[in-house]
Amino acid sequence: MQAEQNRQFNFMVVDDSEFARKSLIKALTHAGGALSGEAVSGQDAVQKYRTLKPDIVFMDITMPGVEGIDALEQILAGDSSARVVMVSSLSHQSLVRDALKKGAKHFITKPIQNAPMDEIVRFVLSL
Amino acid sequence: MRLDYINTFIDSVADALEETSGAPVSRGAIKLRGESSARLDIAAVIGMTGDVDGRVIIEMDRVTALAISGNMNKEPSGELDPLAMDTLRELANILVARAVSALNDRSFVFRLTPPLLFTGADLARSGRINLESLMVPLHANAGTINLHVALTMNT
Numbered sequence: 001m002q003a004e005q006n007r008q009f010n011f012m013v014v015d016d017s018e019f020a021r022k023s024l025i026k027a028l029t030h031a032g033g034a035l036s037g038e039a040v041s042g043q044d045a046v047q048k049y050r051t052l053k054p055d056i057v058f059m060d061i062t063m064p065g066v067e068g069i070d071a072l073e074q075i076l077a078g079d080s081s082a083r084v085v086m087v088s089s090l091s092h093q094s095l096v097r098d099a100l101k102k103g104a105k106h107f108i109t110k111p112i113q114n115a116p117m118d119e120i121v122r123f124v125l126s127l
Numbered sequence: 128m129r130l131d132y133i134n135t136f137i138d139s140v141a142d143a144l145e146e147t148s149g150a151p152v153s154r155g156a157i158k159l160r161g162e163s164s165a166r167l168d169i170a171a172v173i174g175m176t177g178d179v180d181g182r183v184i185i186e187m188d189r190v191t192a193l194a195i196s197g198n199m200n201k202e203p204s205g206e207l208d209p210l211a212m213d214t215l216r217e218l219a220n221i222l223v224a225r226a227v228s229a230l231n232d233r234s235f236v237f238r239l240t241p242p243l244l245f246t247g248a249d250l251a252r253s254g255r256i257n258l259e260s261l262m263v264p265l266h267a268n269a270g271t272i273n274l275h276v277a278l279t280m281n282t
């Protein structure tokens with residue numbers, strides 16, 4: 001009952017790394033989220049988003065096949081209200097600017113353990 | 128290799144390792160080698176392109192690899208199973224991507240390929256390239272990680 005009351009949002013994680021997905025799931029569950037799905041590629045993410053419609057998508061950028069930024073654009077093309085947070089080991093300014101310009105709601109740099117996940121989730125849900 | 132980017136590269140990798148491990152990291156003496164090759168039990172090889180050509184190797188012994196994987200997963204890694212290997216691959220990606228981002232913010236154009244992980248008998252497949260290589264040991268709580276940087280600037 002307590003766990004149900006604490007769940008505030010549904011999320012999907014997208015990363016080709018199992019370790020990265022597990023880390024995100026742990027952090028986001030701790031922040032009060034409920035996992036609605038996982039995807040291992042950009043293409044997988046776009047397809048799953050259509051059926052799952054999570055409150056927030058946390059998506060890696062560098063993945064084989066369809067990369068995260070392209071998947072972001074495709075998700076937004078289908079649902080302009082989608083909330084997508086990019087998660088990446090790369091963090092140079094031009095990349096972050098590009099992601100935000102293309103519609104990402106936030107950008108988290110790996111490793112995620114120091115990211116203020118509660119604050120990020122609250123901020124993104126308020127958009 | 129040029130000092131202006133190599134120092135930033137090494138500093139960024141060390142900082143990222145410190146952040147990932149949650150403990151201080153100290154640097155050992157830099158050594159120059161005439162070629163780039165992996166010698167320890169586990170090596171992640173990352174190709175570099177853009178303003179440079181070459182590769183970066185992040186290598187460690189098995190004990191260190193298991194300790195690092197255990198720390199990152201918050202549970203002991205008893206063997207180099209697929210999750211442990213994936214964790215180490217992700218570590219290599221985080222470390223080198225930090226350096227690439229720092230340099231890109233200084234107007235260099237560095238790009239990296241996804242890490243390839245080699246262990247044991249496969250290590251020889253990581254190859255050897257005849258490119259001058261800097262080797263820096265990074266001493267973390269879990270053990271020592273050797274960072275090899277073998278890059279040439281594209282003119």
